[in-house]
Amino acid sequence: MPKEDPSKLVLVEKRGTTTIVTINRPHKRNCVNGPAATALYQAFLDFDADPKAAVAILTGAGGNFCAGADLASIQNQDEANPMSAEWPDTLPGPIGPMGPTRMTLSKPVIAAISGFAVAGGLELALWCDIRIVDSTATLGVFCRLRGVPLIDGGTVRLPQVVGRGVAMDLMLTGRPVKAQEALKVQLATCYPPSYETVSETPALEQALALAASLANHPQTCMRNDRLSSHFASPIREAMLKEFEMGLNTLNSGEFIEAIRKFFDRKDSSSAKL
Structure with missing residues (x-):
């Protein structure tokens, strides 16, 4: 496969006061590798610093939101996701394995979810303030099936959003959650x-309409109330503990065989086409 152009891994479009950030790796169901994580992080730094931007939308190209971290890049030093335990207190925060997931922005972000938002892709969606789905959406902790840990906020944010009981069901089973159930459990x-x-x-399209509505609110009040909610539920310490335990899982090597079987099955399926 030809080498990807780093400048095209993440696309940024501005429509009035709305900034649309699109993960642009449709051939990988928008899985995020290291360069894509860096591009996502920079896109949201730029959004937060733009005085004309009021709301951001995070979405994916080609019919999927994001299918998680790119498993093919895990052992490739040039393409591996950022994996640092350093997390200074200064805002907006450092880069996380999936890019912006350790950032605290001053303005709201909406996830526009079509297709898969699973594993690290679900973690990206949980980082957003609001998750909008359409009838094609499927969410879930699919990394459970590959022995790959949630390492970028999933174990911390998911219980905050849906409650501990539902979160445990989704985290332990790794089962798919279709759009209708996602609405029911308020994911x-x-x-x-x-x-x-x-x-x-x-x-x-739904997210663009919502963004326009949010941009019409008195901004200082909305942004301060939003930030107050974020600071009332500090997650930094919990995410650092999640990261520590996730590294322990990765260092065990358990995931390697599961990923090998996954790719072997994909190759076998492709050969039959």
Whole structure:
């Protein structure tokens, strides 16, 4: 496969006061490797510093949000995701394995989820303030099936969003969560707001309408209330403990055989086509 252009791994589009950040690796279901994580982090640094930008939307190209970290890059030093335990107190925060997941921004971010938002992709969605889904969405902790740990906020943020009981179900089983169930357990919503009926309108279109609504609010009040909520639930210490335990899992080597079987099965399926 030809080497990817780093400048095209993440696309940034500005529509008025809305900044759309798109993970652009559709051939990988928008899995994030190290260069993509760096590009995502920089995109949100730029968004937060832009005085004309009020709301950001995080989405994925080609019909999927993000299928997690790129497993093929785990043992490639040039493409591996950032894996540092350093986390200074200064805002907006350092880069995480998936990019912006350790950042605390001053403005809201909406996840527009079509297709898969699983494993590290679910962690990216949980980092966002609001998750919008359409009828194509599937969420879940699929990395459970590969022996790869949640290492970028998943074990911390998921219980905060859906409660401990539902979070344990999803984290331990690794089962898929379709859009209708995601609404029911309030893992995600639609816009106009609904926790009951899945919208057929593409998630990005819904998110753009929501972003326009948020941009019309008095901004100082909205942003301060949002930040107060973030600071009322500090997650830095918990995420550092998650990272420590995740590294222990990776260092065990348990995941290597599971990933090998996964890729062998994919290669076998491709050969039959």
